[in-house]
């Protein structure tokens with residue numbers, strides 16, 4: 628008999644995985660979360676995603692789907708009714724996809740050098756990321772969220788909403804400020820106050836304490852990191868140990 632239910636194969640710090648969890652929570656879909664050690668991937672992950680071998684993977688009634696943005700669209704279509712993630716209008720849908728690709732390819736890419744550069748190179752990287760965000764910010768004019776009055780597809784794709792405050796604290800430099808990017812900053816605050824968003828992020832931070840996670844995902848021989856202290860210092864350590872740049876995307880060390 629075919630396997631029933633919804634599973635998400637993920638890794639706590641992955642900004643791509645949390646997109647899937649946000650989408651499922653917004654839709655009110657129950658799911659089981661399977662935490663992967665990316666230094667030692669499970670046979671199930673390799674079986675479900677033999678092509679890229681990356682998380683997230685959504686398994687719905689035994690059928691796997693990979694690539695976070697594709698999964699988010701799938702979730703919206705598979706659980707029709709109730710909360711809508713994609714705009715109803717085809718033109719608006721096309722626009723949301725266009726900006727999602729821009730955010731993914733240009734703004735995400737512009738952020739990675741900030742985490743790794745220092746001094747003048749970092750200042751230049753911050754400036755370039757801000758220019759990219761300014762372009763993205765034009766979509767927010769007159770709206771509460773990219774999706775309009777409620778969180779939509781583009782809000783979900785813009786992962787730096789939850790990771791950027793953490794990394795800004797670690798690098799000691801602000802990218803999204805009231806002065807430079809007021810609409811984006813207001814969006815960040817609003818987005819992080821949405822229940823489904825808050826709950827998924829709080830849950831992800833709890834997973835961080837699992838002992839089998841390592842400070843360096845490419846070095847399974849390292850001892851597990853100790854439990855984190857709370858709040859501000861916790862956030863600093865989170866960023867210092869595992870910034871997204873070391874885990875995700877092209878910048879990750881292989």
Ligand SMILES: N[C@@H](CCC(=O)N[C@@H](CS)C(=O)NCC(=O)O)C(=O)O
Pocket residue numbers: 638641642643644665680681682683693694695696874875876879
């Ligand atoms: N384009 C993919 C990127 C997924 C991705 O980069 N996943 C990272 C974690 S954030 C991963 O699984 N890395 C393990 C590896 O590269 O081996 C998506 O959006 O789903």
